[in-house]
Amino acid sequence: MTLDLTVPTALLADAAARLLRLLPVRAIRPALAGVLLRGAGDRLELHATDGEAAACVRLPALVHTDGEATLSRRALADTLAHLDAPQLRVAVEGSRVALRTPGARFALPRLEPAAPALAGLPAALGTVPGADLAAAGAAVAAAASREEALPLFTGVRLRSADGRLSLLATDRFRLATASLAWRQAAAPAAELDVLVPATLLAEVTRLCAAADAVTLHGGDGRCALSWPGWAVTAPSLATGFPDAQLERLLTAEAAAGAVVDADELAHAVRRAALYAGPTGGVTLDVADGQLRVQGRDSQAGESEETLKAETSGDWLTRHYQSRFLLDALRPFAGGPVRLQFQAALRPTVFTARDGDAADLRYLVVPLRRDADQVR
Numbered sequence: 001m002t003l004d005l006t007v008p009t010a011l012l013a014d015a016a017a018r019l020l021r022l023l024p025v026r027a028i029r030p031a032l033a034g035v036l037l038r039g040a041g042d043r044l045e046l047h048a049t050d051g052e053a054a055a056c057v058r059l060p061a062l063v064h065t066d067g068e069a070t071l072s073r074r075a076l077a078d079t080l081a082h083l084d085a086p087q088l089r090v091a092v093e094g095s096r097v098a099l100r101t102p103g104a105r106f107a108l109p110r111l112e113p114a115a116p117a118l119a120g121l122p123a124a125l126g127t128v129p130g131a132d133l134a135a136a137g138a139a140v141a142a143a144a145s146r147e148e149a150l151p152l153f154t155g156v157r158l159r160s161a162d163g164r165l166s167l168l169a170t171d172r173f174r175l176a177t178a179s180l181a182w183r184q185a186a187a188p189a190a191e192l193d194v195l196v197p198a199t200l201l202a203e204v205t206r207l208c209a210a211a212d213a214v215t216l217h218g219g220d221g222r223c224a225l226s227w228p229g230w231a232v233t234a235p236s237l238a239t240g241f242p243d244a245q246l247e248r249l250l251t252a253e254a255a256a257g258a259v260v261d262a263d264e265l266a267h268a269v270r271r272a273a274l275y276a277g278p279t280g281g282v283t284l285d286v287a288d289g290q291l292r293v294q295g296r297d298s299q300a301g302e303s304e305e306t307l308k309a310e311t312s313g314d315w316l317t318r319h320y321q322s323r324f325l326l327d328a329l330r331p332f333a334g335g336p337v338r339l340q341f342q343a344a345l346r347p348t349v350f351t352a353r354d355g356d357a358a359d360l361r362y363l364v365v366p367l368r369r370d371a372d373q374v375r
Contacts, residue, residue: 003067004091005039007059009101012088013080015046015057020077022203022232023050034111035076037090037097038068044090048073053200053234069097070111079106121231122219125192126184128165130211130227136167136178136358137205139331143362144198145171155195155237158216158223160184165216169198174324175347179359183213192216194223194236204232252349254340256286256313259353262332268293268305269329273322275303281367282322286341287315295322316341318348318366328362 016035025033029051036047044061048054069092080088085101092098096107137156145153156169165182168175204225208214211227218224224233272282277297285292291309296302318341328350329337336353347363 002065002092003037003039003069003097004065004089005044005061005063006087006089007044007061009080009083009085009088011059012044012090013077013083015059016073016077016080018207019046019048019055019057020073022055022200022207023048023053023073025072025074026050033072033074034070034113035073036068036070036113039063039090040066053197053232055230055232058229064091067092070113071097071108072111075108079108121224121226121233122217122222123190124185124215124217124226125190126160126165126182127213127215128180128182130208130214132180132358133214134205134209135331136180136360137201139358139360139362140167140169140176140178141198141202141205142169142327142330143171143174143176144169147171151237152195154198156198156201157195158192158201159194160192160216165192173321173365174328175363176328177361190218192218192223194218196223196234197237200232200234207232252340253342253346254313254349255343256316256341257311258286258291258339258341259310259336260291260307260339262329262335262337264307265291265293265337266326266329266333268307269322269325271295271305272303275300276322280322281319282325283317283319284325284339285317286311286313291339313341319368320348320364320366324364328364331360331362 019035032049032051038045038047039061040063042060042063044059046057079099083101089100090097093107095110097110099106099108141156144156148154153171156167159166160182163182163184165180166177168177207230208225208227214225214227216223216225221236222233223236224231269282272293272295273280275295275297276282277300283294285294289309289311291307293305293307294303332350332352338351338353340349342348345366345368347365350362350364352360
């Protein structure tokens with residue numbers, strides 16, 4: 001089949017690079033390394049899949065001859081990354097696809113299509129603002145596990161109910177949840193309740209950040225997100241989390257509280273981590289009007305910093321994995337963060353001081369240590 005079109009180079013380069021990040025090429029699945037280019041009418045479509053997730057990008061183009069061809073995703077992205085010509089001519093030439101700019105030609109081998117183009121999307125269930133989804137998605141996805149043997153903990157649960165869309169992820173040692181305003185579709189087939197891969201959702205939400213509205217689709221064990229020019233679909237990973245246990249976990253009964261500048265605390269935790277040794281454990285000590293950050297290791301040495309804080313409740317000490325603390329503080333950068341310390345080894349809850357549009361909550365389980373007792 002033939003294909004001949006002209007497309008803005010920057011648009012195609014950006015789409016190819018984003019597809020490669022969204023669906024990285026894995027050496028163990030080389031047959032799924034391609035991207036299908038399909039030109040018709042006044043647009044170019046790019047379709048790609050990794051065998052589970054799939055994506056479609058639509059770009060404006062001047063199509064001289066309708067047709068399609070499949071190329072290597074990586075080869076296309078790498079070639080376009082170094083081109084600065086405003087327009088690019090894409091045309092099938094026998095067993096290759098030529099990419100032409102004034103004074104240059106690049107010919108990439110055609111591949112056999114590994115899978116059909118993106119199938120029809122599931123039913124549209126509702127929409128959320130792109131910027132809000134991007135902020136919430138990045139924060140919540142960071143709490144998911146990277147252990148693929150436990151798929152329940154590698155995903156983000158997306159669930160709609162009562163005019164809100166909730167996002168939740170946990171790796172059993174920390175948990176993040178956010179809630180967004182949800183505009184339900186006029187005639188939804190059902191509420192949304194799916195578990196999608198956290199790594200995929202994090203990348204998708206970065207892509208849609210500039211969209212005024214992102215539509216979420218669901219049904220038949222699949223979830224999809226679409227916005228102008230883009231559509232991404234993925235299967236649900238597994239059954240959802242047990243709701244009753246989550247409700248108990250998210251009900252915080254604070255024994256002590258502290259409000260502190262998130263950036264100041266993050267900087268102090270990074271410095272204390274240098275003295276935390278191989279375990280990376282950092283101690284937070286709540287006292288009257290202050291939060292003390294400590295790192296201690298027999299080989300690395302000791303560090304101690306005192307930050308001004310608005311405190312309440314008991315004076316107590318808790319010990320944490322430093323990287324979990326930094327992940328919890330990152331979404332609150334640029335402002336104050338509220339820490340609610342619970343009794344014993346119940347999770348410490350991080351929230352914005354005065355609440356936020358996404359109602360973001362990040363929970364971190366303290367490490368067991370003799371010092372973790374109320375004084």
